[in-house]
Amino acid sequence: MWSVDEAIRLQEELSKQVIVADQFSDPVKYIAGTDVEYDKDTDLIAGSIVVLDYLTMETMEVATHCMEAAFPYIPGLFSFREMPPLLKAFEKLKIIPDIFICDAQGLAHQRRFGLACHFGVTINLPVIGCGKTRLYGEYEGLGIERGSIAPLMAQDNGQHIGNAVRTQKGINPVFVSVGHKISLETATGIVLRMSTRYRLPETTRIADHYGRLAMEAYKN
DNA sequence: GCGACAG
DNA sequence: ATCTTGTCGC
Numbered sequence: 001m002w003s004v005d006e007a008i009r010l011q012e013e014l015s016k017q018v019i020v021a022d023q024f025s026d027p028v029k030y031i032a033g034t035d036v037e038y039d040k041d042t043d044l045i046a047g048s049i050v051v052l053d054y055l056t057m058e059t060m061e062v063a064t065h066c067m068e069a070a071f072p073y074i075p076g077l078f079s080f081r082e083m084p085p086l087l088k089a090f091e092k093l094k095i096i097p098d099i100f101i102c103d104a105q106g107l108a109h110q111r112r113f114g115l116a117c118h119f120g121v122t123i124n125l126p127v128i129g130c131g132k133t134r135l136y137g138e139y140e141g142l143g144i145e146r147g148s149i150a151p152l153m154a155q156d157n158g159q160h161i162g163n164a165v166r167t168q169k170g171i172n173p174v175f176v177s178v179g180h181k182i183s184l185e186t187a188t189g190i191v192l193r194m195s196t197r198y199r200l201p202e203t204t205r206i207a208d209h210y211g212r213l214a215m216e217a218y219k220n
Numbered sequence: 221g222c223g224a225c226a227g
Numbered sequence: 228a229t230c231t232t233g234t235c236g237c
Contacts, residue, residue, distance in 0.1 A: 036227070073227065074225090078227065108226085109226080132226080135224095136225090
């Protein structure tokens with residue numbers, strides 16, 4: 001595997017490849033969600049990818065993969081832990097989605113290379129980062145209404161690296177940032193559109209559900 | 221040295 | 228991530 005130093009060098013190198021402009025087919029047909037489940041008493045992790053019809057939000061395909069975690073959880077090196085099962089699940093997909101939404105950060109990362117960037121650059125497809133909690137960057141003045149947005153600013157150079165987004169009135173925001181081949185504005189709009197009734201986008205919720213099932217099935 | 225720290 | 232039911236508040 002990678003040493004911590006090697007992993008950081010790789011991030012610094014690959015981060016140069018991130019594309020922050022919209023590069024996907026105009027009428028978006030399929031949107032995917034990714035998530036990774038953990039087992040509480042083993043090292044097993046399950047990667048899960050679900051493909052939804054962008055307009056109807058109907059589930060079109062599910063792909064999962066269970067394996068042993070090969071890298072520890074280190075804030076900032078998260079992708080080295082969760083990428084392996086996600087790539088395995090990706091290889092099983094028959095439908096190639098137009099856009100992915102990862103349950104983690106993209107550019108809103110200390111080296112501007114969170115899991116959403118690493119995954120996106122690796123598969124060379126559009127990816128949005130949508131984390132449940134903040135990793136890097138500061139924000140203030142986020143409104144209470146659904147649809148409120150506050151810029152996430154990097155503390156090291158003041159760069160606008162993401163958005164804190166209120167997907168439901170009075171509920172904690174999610175943190176949206178560019179993964180690859182999409183703009184922050186487009187990414188933010190898509191996350192809001194996919195978060196119709198809950199805090200998290202449907203893509204993430206459904207991926208989480210199937211990941212849980214896959215873990216159970218694998219253990220039995 | 222102390223606090224922060226995606227899942 | 229995970230341990231975990233009812234409960235406080237709008």
